[in-house]
Amino acid sequence: MGEGSGYGKVILFNEHFVVYGIPAIASAIGSKTIARVDKTEGTGWTIKDERPETPGYKKNKMDHQNDSIERILKAAGIDVNQTPINIYLGGDLKAASGVGASAASCAAIARALSVQFNLGFSDERVNEIAYEGEKGYHGTPSGIDNTAATFGGLIWFKRGDPSFIKRLALKQPVEIVMGNTGVVANTKAAVAGVKERKENEPEKYDKIFDEAKELAQKARSALEVHDLQTVGQLMNKNHELLQQIEVSSQDLDFLVKLARDNGAHGAKMTGGGLGGYMVALTPGKEVQEKVAQAMEKEGFEALITKIGV
Ligand code: MEV
Numbered sequence: 182m183g184e185g186s187g188y189g190k191v192i193l194f195n196e197h198f199v200v201y202g203i204p205a206i207a208s209a210i211g212s213k214t215i216a217r218v219d220k221t222e223g224t225g226w227t228i229k230d231e232r233p234e235t236p237g238y239k240k241n242k243m244d245h246q247n248d249s250i251e252r253i254l255k256a257a258g259i260d261v262n263q264t265p266i267n268i269y270l271g272g273d274l275k276a277a278s279g280v281g282a283s284a285a286s287c288a289a290i291a292r293a294l295s296v297q298f299n300l301g302f303s304d305e306r307v308n309e310i311a312y313e314g315e316k317g318y319h320g321t322p323s324g325i326d327n328t329a330a331t332f333g334g335l336i337w338f339k340r341g342d343p344s345f346i347k348r349l350a351l352k353q354p355v356e357i358v359m360g361n362t363g364v365v366a367n368t369k370a371a372v373a374g375v376k377e378r379k380e381n382e383p384e385k386y387d388k389i390f391d392e393a394k395e396l397a398q399k400a401r402s403a404l405e406v407h408d409l410q411t412v413g414q415l416m417n418k419n420h421e422l423l424q425q426i427e428v429s430s431q432d433l434d435f436l437v438k439l440a441r442d443n444g445a446h447g448a449k450m451t452g453g454g455l456g457g458y459m460v461a462l463t464p465g466k467e468v469q470e471k472v473a474q475a476m477e478k479e480g481f482e483a484l485i486t487k488i489g490v
Contacts, residue, residue: 185292189274190281190329208488209333215272216289235277249317256313278366279457284326287314351489356469359484362432364456413447420449428454
């Protein structure tokens with residue numbers, strides 16, 4: 182049997198903008214997906230997906246998952262007609278929109294295949310294969326999710342050929358709360374919506390994209406000196422920009438405001454948007470608890486975790 186894992190992630194700055202080469206910042210979180218691969222009889226592959234989920238996620242993403250696994254097997258050079266396999270998915274990362282669930286599963290499967298078939302994949306190779314797998318879910322992913330899922334830590338990511346990835350140092354891990362709207366979102370559609378609006382309103386979008394670019398540099402500097410007040414304020418500003426490109430939602434805006442009202446240094450939607458998760462920066466256990474409880478009181482699930490782990 183081969184086993185491997187992939188980290189869940191949170192995008193702290195510039196999801197969507199990252200698709201167009203604007204730098205973005207993401208971090209692994211404390212939850213993971215575990216994959217196991219076993220050789221079996223017969224032909225082809227099967228999957229047993231036992232990850233916890235936002236209701237409806239797995240069913241909704243079933244076609245994407247099938248496409249993704251075919252792509253992973255092709256990229257890894259495995260012919261399941263010769264060597265049929267069973268794939269198992271588990272771990273404590275929820276199968277949900279906005280936490281990098283698809284990327285974490287792709288990295289985990291690539292690693293499990295490497296172990297099972299003695300392929301000796303480096304992290305770089307795992308990342309390449311996970312990127313191929315992500316195409317099954319996103320169409321044309323920027324690569325930020327699979328990079329965070331594969332390498333972990335806090336990363337600065339700029340899409341390109343090749344993409345530029347730099348690990349950022351955080352003085353110590355920082356508490357965050359991720360609020361789940363419970364809505365299964367379609368990242369492909371969200372990305373396509375931005376593309377269409379950007380083409381229709383180039384002047385408006387160019388201005389917003391320039392602001393996002395400037396914000397990324399400021400956020401990086403603030404993170405590097407551990408100035409969490411400024412990081413929070415910049416997250417708030419980033420949320421405004423994401424609202425302007427129309428990828429937020431009523432539930433996301435509600436949770437963002439709730440987190441700020443309960444003491445978060447800053448809050449924003451995270452990931453593809455139109456549902457999924459938001460993230461609140463809540464340094465210290467006390468404010469983290471307070472924000473999480475406020476969300477739960479309103480009927481939303483809150484994930485208590487850290488960045489820079
Ligand atoms: C999704 O987690 C992040 C997006 O920026 C898409 C991508 O980067 O591929 C919305």
